[in-house]
Amino acid sequence: MATILDVARAAGVSASSVSNFLNDRRGKMAPATRERIETAITELRYRPSRVALQLKTGKTATIGLLVPAVANPFFGAVAMAIQRAAQARGYQVILCNTFRDPKREREFAEDLVALGVRGIITGASLLNPGHLSELASKGLSVVAFEGDAGAAVPGIHVVSVDNAMATTLAVDHLVTLGHRRIAYVTGPAQTAARVARLKGFRTAAERHGLGEDASVHEISLPPNDYGDDMIAELGVGAALALAKAPRRPTALIAMNDLLAIGLAAGLREHGITIPDDIAMVGIDDLFLARLMNPPMTSLRQPLAAMAEAAIACLVGDAGEAAPTTALIFPPELIVRQSTVPAAI
Amino acid sequence: MATILDVARAAGVSASSVSNFLNDRRGKMAPATRERIETAITELRYRPSRVALQLKTGKTATIGLLVPAVANPFFGAVAMAIQRAAQARGYQVILCNTFRDPKREREFAEDLVALGVRGIITGASLLNPGHLSELASKGLSVVAFEGDAGAAVPGIHVVSVDNAMATTLAVDHLVTLGHRRIAYVTGPAQTAARVARLKGFRTAAERHGLGEDASVHEISLPPNDYGDDMIAELGVGAALALAKAPRRPTALIAMNDLLAIGLAAGLREHGITIPDDIAMVGIDDLFLARLMNPPMTSLRQPLAAMAEAAIACLVGDAGEAAPTTALIFPPELIVRQSTVPAAI
DNA sequence: CCGCTTTAGTGCAACGATATACCGGAGGTT
DNA sequence: AACCTCCGGTATATCGTTGCACTAAAGCGG
Structure with a gap:
């Protein structure tokens, strides 16, 4: 894989200039140089290493998704909605199956923090989310994708259907x-x-x-x-x-x-x-x-809208400063043939 | 988050020693120092940053999973099996929904490479996997989780049920x-x-x-x-x-x-x-x-065994040196009530 | 022609880990 | 006593990127 230095050499400029180009830092680039860098990038098929970027900036474009089990079609649908919403903002999703085990959930959450995720979405919020709450108090963004406005826990945002x-x-x-x-x-x-x-x-x-x-x-x-x-x-x-x-x-x-x-x-x-x-x-x-x-x-459940909201909550600049919020979406009754008037 | 330097300071040693301890480089550690480092780590709740580790070593403990849509219960089951198998070896899984669109598939693959994944598992191998094949030839490990021994493409390993x-x-x-x-x-x-x-x-x-x-x-x-x-x-x-x-x-x-x-x-x-x-x-x-x-x-389909094999294939030291392999698992007929003898 | 600003671009120190090379001292050998 | 060998541990360069601080050259008014 080509690095930013390879590009710099190919374009006859310094790595800084390539970096400036990539982050279009305005005001600083002659059109000719800009072009040379552009062609060097396409020719070398250069893509900035996300890893290095992460280390440098501290910010990741990754979020963690904790679900009991994706094999459950509901959580499959949730995972898809979340991943699509994340992708729309350039984020990647790391998938974890917790099997509703608090210990596993905590371990995953810690692994995810070590990976530098931007935040965590938990698909089924266990009743005593102490383990997540603790991480949340240390600055980790956490969104519970189901729950209830009343049951709000400090540091954990809720995005849920009105159960x-x-x-x-x-x-x-x-x-x-x-x-x-x-x-x-x-x-x-x-x-x-x-x-x-x-x-x-x-x-x-x-x-x-x-x-x-x-x-x-x-x-x-x-x-x-x-x-x-x-x-x-x-x-x-x-x-x-x-x-x-x-x-x-x-x-x-x-x-x-x-x-x-x-x-x-x-x-x-x-x-x-x-x-x-x-x-x-x-x-x-x-x-x-x-x-x-x-x-x-x-x-x-309006999953697409909910997923959108959850991602927005994690990605938004509000970040840690925002107080704990609860976004509750109304469910929609879909009537089909399994319900008919009661026999008299 | 505590860094290796914080631990080193707390234990009164150099970062190198902490690193040595973490990677248990044998022979080089007095029991007393070892203990001081140990307690420092637990007290600070130190976990090595995966990001820094990745950048330094080049190796990630992450794999990418490409599926058409996890909302499809079959791919939900696949995703769960893969994630479990990956977890057993300390790997994380990044989930991508391709919607069977080669363009999207290619884009995801490139993003995953930029993220430094160890390899990619593709849940439904499209018929012209040229886009993946190209990346494979550049050293990326790719496993197709369905397919056919005959249709093997250079650089792409196949782990599949015998369709x-x-x-x-x-x-x-x-x-x-x-x-x-x-x-x-x-x-x-x-x-x-x-x-x-x-x-x-x-x-x-x-x-x-x-x-x-x-x-x-x-x-x-x-x-x-x-x-x-x-x-x-x-x-x-x-x-x-x-x-x-x-x-x-x-x-x-x-x-x-x-x-x-x-x-x-x-x-x-x-x-x-x-x-x-x-x-x-x-x-x-x-x-x-x-x-x-x-x-x-x-x-x-014996998904658990197949997932295990797919991960082993990516993680194994064999890596790039290994020739393209095809592991084909036999399906098992499960007879239930939907099939009865034909009416005469 | 001098000093001042602007433009275009470079140098360098990080981010958090690893690993190679090194080094000081204790103990053993001749 | 001089030399060698371990042992325990440290200094330092490095991975690929960013962004601040800096500079060389050009522009410009007086």
């Missing part, structure tokens, strides 16, 4: 269709998003006066190291309990689409038909939602 | 079940894998003497910039043509599971039932295959 609103809209939608016996199926309260979604369900159910008709089914997930396909897998198992419930709910809201896919598969195995026997609403609106049998009603 | 074998096994399986009117549904011959799969289908069909009974349906995909969910989406549309075909096939093989998911949804819309009306086999064995309705027979 409570998602479940609220789901309940509203089902109640409008005449459903009252509504069950919410969720995993353990491990992440801020899960907690907020559950809360949204509870308040909406109360507002509609559903009382005992509203139920919450928490399914347990293995501690970590599962590729998140387990979420769907466990949905399959959880379906049995729902199918056998004494007063079976007429509608189901799943913590997310992945779980919904599993639940749908499980219900099918037990001879329960969606939407005739039970209605179902998912959250996230994966592209898979509309390919399901039947296509599933879900709440869409 | 031809995948379709061959699918045909064998269906023929064993008594099917003869078998259709293969594929996208345009854009990647090495697609070409190899098609070839495998054709040779297997010929070997079984299927003649006109074996048909190939190529569906066209938009040029790029689609998030790969379009593949499934287009499967939905393609299902119509298959449903209306004069002598409808009794079995379908899809280029991959994502397309199969779309086809399944489309067939359903046209009132065609799997497996009674038509049997279906996918390729890749996404975790979604077993959650489909009905669960789908598919050909599994």
Whole structure:
């Protein structure tokens, strides 16, 4: 690889001049020299070494992305949105799978700092983000890509869909269709998003006066190291309990689409038909939602806009000086065939 | 962030000694000094700057991963497998979505080189990898994560499932079940894998003497910039043509599971039932295959082993000296309920 | 023709690590 | 006592870039 010195030699100037050219430092360049440098660069196919640049300036054009597992289609979509938004600003993305393990998360974060990343985006903010908070207080920019304005932690910016609103809209939608016996199926309260979604369900159910008709089914997930396909897998198992419930709910809201896919598969195995026997609403609106049998009603997250905001938050000059912010985006209800009016 | 000099000062030694300690250069260290350095490091929470290290040694612990789109669950799984394998050897992964655009692919590759990556893994090798080949000839390590031993390009290592074998096994399986009117549904011959799969289908069909009974349906995909969910989406549309075909096939093989998911949804819309009306086999064995309705027979790729091999290939000392290699892994047929014996 | 500003461009010290070459002193050999 | 050999550790150049401080030459008013 050609260095700036090779270019300088080829153009018959000093490295400084090439550097000046590259960073177009104005006022200092005769047109002739400018041209000589230009041709030398193209002929040698010179590209400045990002590494040297990093070392010198201290600034990187790299951000770290922490997700539980990219094999989870939701985080696949998140990773793609983030990478595209980053690329639009000339940033590279380093991908890390944390498997929801705080220890791993912390280790990754430290590695990323050693790599000199500009900031870190964490796809699923664990409930006790002390490990990240500590790094944030040392000047690292951190954005939690899910969570909740209330749960803001010092130094950690939040860019998230309104999780409570998602479940609220789901309940509203089902109640409008005449459903009252509504069950919410969720995993353990491990992440801020899960907690907020559950809360949204509870308040909406109360507002509609559903009382005992509203139920919450928490399914347990293995501690970590599962590729998140387990979420769907466990949905399959959880379906049995729902199918056998004494007063079976007429509608189901799943913590997310992945779980919904599993639940749908499980219900099918037990001879329960969606939407005739039970209605179902998912959250996230994966592209898979509309390919399901039947296509599933879900709440869409505006991922592209959110990713854009997250990157802007890290890249923006505001940087460390900015106080902790929370940007909350509203979800959009996408109605499909999995929800029909309740049988009377 | 503490630097090696801060540690040296804290321990009352020179930076060289700290460096010696870090790279355990043996023979040269009194136990007392060693301890002083050790405590200084832990107290200052010192971590060597990867950036400086890179600049000095020229070696990075970073690899680049080029995939069409991580939002595609298959590439999500690939990305996760690669990242895990990389992590096991202390490597970081930089993620790039190419949208199957050679221009973008080339640009990413050059950016990655400027970043000093140790090598590049490309998830879907386009048919004319001239752009990568050129970089490879300049000393960059490149591994194509799909392809075909025959299509080997100078300088590009291949680590792939045996794509031809995948379709061959699918045909064998269906023929064993008594099917003869078998259709293969594929996208345009854009990647090495697609070409190899098609070839495998054709040779297997010929070997079984299927003649006109074996048909190939190529569906066209938009040029790029689609998030790969379009593949499934287009499967939905393609299902119509298959449903209306004069002598409808009794079995379908899809280029991959994502397309199969779309086809399944489309067939359903046209009132065609799997497996009674038509049997279906996918390729890749996404975790979604077993959650489909009905669960789908598919050909599994040993992604973990393949990722391991790909990383070993890049990291191994062999490096540039090694001749172009091709490591081909056999796929495994996973039989589920989407394939049943043909109606007589 | 002298001094002053402007223009065009160079020199050099960093950034944080590594590694080669070196060096002072303790101990052993002859 | 002079010489050699280890041992423990340090000084220094270097990786590719940046940006400040500097300078040589040209322009210009008086």
